[in-house]
Amino acid sequence: MDKIRWGILGTAGIVRGAFLPALQEAQGGIAWRIGSRNAESAKLFAQTHGVIHASGSYQEVLEDDQVDAFYIPLPNHLHYEWTKALLNTKKPILCEKPLTGSLALTKDLVERAKEQHALLWEAYAFQFQPQWHRIKQLILDRAIGELQEIHGTFNTKLERKDDVRWVKAYDGGAFNDLGCYPVHVTELLMKSLPHKVLAQAEFSGEVDGLVWGALTYSGNPMMQLFMNVSFFRPYDTFTRFVGTKGEIRVDKMYHPGAGDGIELRQENRVVREYPMKGQLPFTDMISHIHQVIRGEKEPMQLVTETALPTAEAMDLMRRQWLKDN
Numbered sequence: 001m002d003k004i005r006w007g008i009l010g011t012a013g014i015v016r017g018a019f020l021p022a023l024q025e026a027q028g029g030i031a032w033r034i035g036s037r038n039a040e041s042a043k044l045f046a047q048t049h050g051v052i053h054a055s056g057s058y059q060e061v062l063e064d065d066q067v068d069a070f071y072i073p074l075p076n077h078l079h080y081e082w083t084k085a086l087l088n089t090k091k092p093i094l095c096e097k098p099l100t101g102s103l104a105l106t107k108d109l110v111e112r113a114k115e116q117h118a119l120l121w122e123a124y125a126f127q128f129q130p131q132w133h134r135i136k137q138l139i140l141d142r143a144i145g146e147l148q149e150i151h152g153t154f155n156t157k158l159e160r161k162d163d164v165r166w167v168k169a170y171d172g173g174a175f176n177d178l179g180c181y182p183v184h185v186t187e188l189l190m191k192s193l194p195h196k197v198l199a200q201a202e203f204s205g206e207v208d209g210l211v212w213g214a215l216t217y218s219g220n221p222m223m224q225l226f227m228n229v230s231f232f233r234p235y236d237t238f239t240r241f242v243g244t245k246g247e248i249r250v251d252k253m254y255h256p257g258a259g260d261g262i263e264l265r266q267e268n269r270v271v272r273e274y275p276m277k278g279q280l281p282f283t284d285m286i287s288h289i290h291q292v293i294r295g296e297k298e299p300m301q302l303v304t305e306t307a308l309p310t311a312e313a314m315d316l317m318r319r320q321w322l323k324d325n
């Protein structure tokens with residue numbers, strides 16, 4: 001098979017910052033067409049970043065028969081509409097996280113994806129990285145005994161006043177942008193809904209700028225997630241998985257670089273490991289999609305398997321902090 005031709009909807013920051021460099025590193029794919037609301041922006045972006053074709057609309061990308069796979073890096077409120085439209089092409093789709101800003105819309109897309117046996121992924125790049133595979137394996141092997149607590153943080157300073165994340169109508173806010181991560185990690189491990197939920201938000205302008213929460217999961221012993229996310233603090237995604245016999249500490253949970261590792265702490269023993277080998281955060285995700293398209297691997301982490309529990313847990317949390325604000 002020739003190189004996999006990607007069609008990209010929107011000249012987003014994440015396309016030049018993460019997707020295109022990783023596409024190059026992953027090999028086997030090319031940035032075939034980029035669409036923008038503005039034809040000039042698309043043309044300039046394509047020339048600057050080596051995309052072969054440029055279009056003045058997202059629809060033209062959808063209609064390009066030569067595209068093999070789509071990437072949706074649009075603001076959150078447009079994920080639903082464009083994923084729904086692209087599902088009709090029956091081609092593989094990588095949509096940015098969160099898949100949608102509401103439980104109802106996520107349910108709708110998951111149903112559609114199931115009906116169509118779609119190859120639809122949500123761009124939680126960490127799910128495809130060796131760091132996450134190692135953490136999961138350690139937990140499964142009971143290296144820390146029974147998992148009892150996850151402490152998940154995602155802080156970043158959002159300094160641009162015109163960032164789409166400050167706009168409520170675009171499904172902005174720290175919870176949609178960052179809070180989805182610790183909830184998703186926990187739901188990937190628990191595969192069940194929280195038993196009790198406590199969540200609060202502080203608003204900044206029209207969106208939540210800081211959210212914290214505590215979730216318990218029934219079982220013996222009872223599992224808890226403690227999470228906090230905000231737009232006001234230096235970048236920090238330090239995460240702890242605490243068990244009855246030890247813990248795993250993760251330097252950078254979601255976008256680890258070569259020097260970032262994990263620390264396994266057991267009684268009388270501390271071991272540091274570096275599962276990442278210096279690849280860019282998106283590279284393993286793109287490589288996986290290429291392998292699936294080429295028929296070399298079975299798909300993993302499809303939206304049909306992973307999206308709903310996270311959307312349900314987030315809905316429970318959102319309801320609580322909205323009630324109290």
Ligand SMILES: NC(=O)c1ccc[n+]([C@@H]2O[C@H](COP(=O)([O-])OP(=O)(O)OC[C@H]3O[C@@H](n4cnc5c(N)ncnc54)[C@H](OP(=O)(O)O)[C@@H]3O)[C@@H](O)[C@H]2O)c1
Pocket residue numbers: 009010011012013014015035036037038041042073074075076078096097098123124125163164177
């Ligand atoms: N997976 C990750 O690690 C990761 C990291 C960062 C961001 N993200 C996700 O990626 C998505 C994009 O984030 P970003 O920071 O890259 O966004 P961004 O730089 O603001 O880009 C969003 C793009 O969407 C298009 N767009 C369409 N309607 C728009 C509107 N009303 N206002 C502004 N832009 C509009 C624009 O492209 P045109 O003008 O060309 O049409 C714009 O370039 C979000 O869903 C975010 O959660 C994921």
